Amino acid sequence: MTLSTRTTEDFIGASRRIRQALWSGERLPEGALRAEIDASWRRSLGHGLSCWDEQAPASDSAADAERLLGSNRLLLDAATPQLDYLARQLGETGLIILGDSEARVLAIEGQTALLPGLGLHDLQVGSCWSEALRGTNALGTTLVEARPTLIDCGEHYLDRLSPFSCTSVPIRCPQGGVLGVLDLTRVGLMPQPQDNLATLLLAASQIESRLFAALYPEQLVVAFHCRRQYLDSPWQGLLALSLEGEVLAANDQACALLELPREALLGRRCAELLGGQGSQTLVRRLLQGAPLSVQTARGEFCCRTLQVPAAASAGLWQGMRPTPARADCLEALAGDDPRLARALRMARQGLAGGLPVLLLGETGTGKEVVAQALHQASARADKPFVAVNCAAIPEGLIESELFGYREGAFTGSRKGGMVGRLQQANGGTLFLDEIGDMPLTLQARLLRVLQERKVLPLGGGAEQDIDVAIICATHRDLRVQVQEKGFREDLYYRINGISLRLPALREREDLTALIERLLDKLGAPGVRLDADLQELFGHYDWPGNIRQLEMVLRAALAMREADESVLGLDHLSDSLLDELTASTRQASSIRENELKLIRDTLERQQGNVSAAAEALGISRATLYRKLKQLRG
Numbered sequence: 001m002t003l004s005t006r007t008t009e010d011f012i013g014a015s016r017r018i019r020q021a022l023w024s025g026e027r028l029p030e031g032a033l034r035a036e037i038d039a040s041w042r043r044s045l046g047h048g049l050s051c052w053d054e055q056a057p058a059s060d061s062a063a064d065a066e067r068l069l070g071s072n073r074l075l076l077d078a079a080t081p082q083l084d085y086l087a088r089q090l091g092e093t094g095l096i097i098l099g100d101s102e103a104r105v106l107a108i109e110g111q112t113a114l115l116p117g118l119g120l121h122d123l124q125v126g127s128c129w130s131e132a133l134r135g136t137n138a139l140g141t142t143l144v145e146a147r148p149t150l151i152d153c154g155e156h157y158l159d160r161l162s163p164f165s166c167t168s169v170p171i172r173c174p175q176g177g178v179l180g181v182l183d184l185t186r187v188g189l190m191p192q193p194q195d196n197l198a199t200l201l202l203a204a205s206q207i208e209s210r211l212f213a214a215l216y217p218e219q220l221v222v223a224f225h226c227r228r229q230y231l232d233s234p235w236q237g238l239l240a241l242s243l244e245g246e247v248l249a250a251n252d253q254a255c256a257l258l259e260l261p262r263e264a265l266l267g268r269r270c271a272e273l274l275g276g277q278g279s280q281t282l283v284r285r286l287l288q289g290a291p292l293s294v295q296t297a298r299g300e301f302c303c304r305t306l307q308v309p310a311a312a313s314a315g316l317w318q319g320m321r322p323t324p325a326r327a328d329c330l331e332a333l334a335g336d337d338p339r340l341a342r343a344l345r346m347a348r349q350g351l352a353g354g355l356p357v358l359l360l361g362e363t364g365t366g367k368e369v370v371a372q373a374l375h376q377a378s379a380r381a382d383k384p385f386v387a388v389n390c391a392a393i394p395e396g397l398i399e400s401e402l403f404g405y406r407e408g409a410f411t412g413s414r415k416g417g418m419v420g421r422l423q424q425a426n427g428g429t430l431f432l433d434e435i436g437d438m439p440l441t442l443q444a445r446l447l448r449v450l451q452e453r454k455v456l457p458l459g460g461g462a463e464q465d466i467d468v469a470i471i472c473a474t475h476r477d478l479r480v481q482v483q484e485k486g487f488r489e490d491l492y493y494r495i496n497g498i499s500l501r502l503p504a505l506r507e508r509e510d511l512t513a514l515i516e517r518l519l520d521k522l523g524a525p526g527v528r529l530d531a532d533l534q535e536l537f538g539h540y541d542w543p544g545n546i547r548q549l550e551m552v553l554r555a556a557l558a559m560r561e562a563d564e565s566v567l568g569l570d571h572l573s574d575s576l577l578d579e580l581t582a583s584t585r586q587a588s589s590i591r592e593n594e595l596k597l598i599r600d601t602l603e604r605q606q607g608n609v610s611a612a613a614e615a616l617g618i619s620r621a622t623l624y625r626k627l628k629q630l631r632g
């Protein structure tokens with residue numbers, strides 16, 4: 001019993017026999033279905049779905065559908081021209097469907113009048129076609145597999161979908177990940193499936209190009225390929241460049257054409273990648289808009305400018321654009337770390353484009369500081385920045401804290417009720433710190449708020465519209481939490497628009513500059529560290545990151561005499577020095593070297609402690625203390 005035969009009736013009949021076998025308690029026979037269909041059926045079984053389900057899951061209300069469209073405006077705007085085109089080309093004999101990243105239908109074009117007659121009452125804007133709800137189907141399965149999928153008639157898990165064939169392709173986000181899905185559905189087996197797939201792929205790539213430009217409205221967006229005919233095709237590379245010529249974003253094809261992973265591309269100067277006499281000159285030529293041919297180490301590339309930023313077209317740019325003042329606070333945070341600077345810039349742009357930002361990093365790496373700086377650098381800077389620490393508020397109170405409540409909502413509720421943090425943040429930025437510690441029940445409520453952008457306070461009353469930029473942070477590995485069912489997968493994808501990992505202090509290359517800034521912040525601008533302390537700091541693990549460094553500097557400054565401008569090991573208390581020297585392998589090698597130096601010096605001075613201390617340039621007391629520490 002396999003699905004290898006190619007007449008519609010045989011095909012549907014064979015798949016029905018597999019379903020009947022499944023229904024009578026048999027296992028899914030190995031090899032009866034194509035490998036990807038087999039895997040999808042097994043997932044559908046795992047979701048507890050019956051393949052005979054006739055009952056469609058309840059669809060969203062018209063108001064819900066309206067909100068869904070509102071929250072996917074960017075994708076819809078980018079897709080509309082392609083939907084019109086495909087409906088004319090392919091929709092004469094079928095349906096063209098656009099879905100969001102959760103397989104909810106955003107648009108249906110083509111033979112929509114035939115939908116009721118086809119028995120597809122539940123195919124409408126707002127309905128969800130995820131695999132978890134409807135089993136194997138092109139929309140849902142494409143999102144699970146993150147690749148183009150063809151589901152022919154009986155390959156659908158639900159028997160009632162057997163008359164249809166569907167081809168879907170993912171629409172990818174410029175930063176990676178899938179943003180939506182484009183689908184062609186027909187009655188009967190799919191004729192020329194490869195042709196249809198090529199047409200859908202082309203349309204998806206055009207939507208992706210438009211999204212790319214929409215996400216980087218302030219940047220110069222350039223398409224390139226080594227063959228001119230491939231410009232405007234799914235294979236064209238796309239780069240978003242700052243007016244200074246720095247690469248800020250690249251699509252997958254750009255990475256493939258330039259033979260570099262995305263991380264290596266971002267932050268590079270365009271002339272290093274696309275040749276030319278310097279990035280400024282290249283930018284100037286690209287701004288003129290005419291097609292260009294550039295000579296690179298990988299051969300000749302043809303370039304076409306897709307978008308000129310408003311600042312340049314308004315004539316504001318004369319070679320070097322001054323950095324917008326609001327971005328200063330962000331740049332200051334990145335210091336001399338180019339990777340961090342690039343990541344912060346991407347987060348700023350993502351936030352400006354309506355994407356939520358997820359900040360990852362160990363405790364004390366500066367997640368809250370970055371969240372505040374992102375808010376300051378955004379157009380919402382003069383609106384509230386509201387931080388909620390999901391780990392610090394008792395579980396029973398988080399709900400009312402976040403959503404607020406009406407007077408009398410529960411025993412002991414405040415007179416007059418309470419405005420929730422979400423409402424307080426309206427117009428501004430909501431920072432959900434330690435989101436990984438949010439209880440599962442609340443995660444479901446938060447997800448609903450993020451999707452619908454409406455809040456219903458505890459105790460009822462009217463729903464309130466909420467317009468907030470969302471920044472979340474956690475020190476936990478959310479993917480592991482998702483696998484362990486401690487964090488909702490749908491919420492994870494919802495908050496993970498742009499994720500930014502803040503480096504641990506031990507990974508940062510700008511420790512010296514950061515120390516300088518911290519000393520400055522602590523009111524000791526001219527103070528510096530001596531070589532020993534610098535070496536110790538450089539080898540220490542810093543489990544508490546910047547917070548711990550700040551505390552150590554604070555403590556050392558407190559030990560300093562008023563006229564001392566150099567901090568050394570002597571300025572650390574014994575317990576602090578113990579802690580800093582005990583924790584790492586490298587530190588223990590410093591400790592060994594120091595011990596050896598002291599021993600050698602004592603030996604040379606025939607055990608005379610005062611002479612050894614003098615030769616080492618430290619006091620007798622310090623030498624005793626060090627010996628005690630180093631031996632102990």
Ligand SMILES: Nc1ncnc2c1ncn2[C@@H]1O[C@H](COP(=O)(O)OP(=O)(O)OP(=O)(O)O)[C@@H](O)[C@H]1O
Binds near residue numbers: 366
């Ligand atoms: N780039 C920076 N320059 C100077 N100080 C900083 C910087 N980043 C963080 N700090 C300081 O480090 C401390 C910790 O920062 P922050 O609270 O933002 O870290 P966090 O990652 O949110 O920590 P937690 O995980 O505990 O919530 C704060 O005192 C902050 O002022």
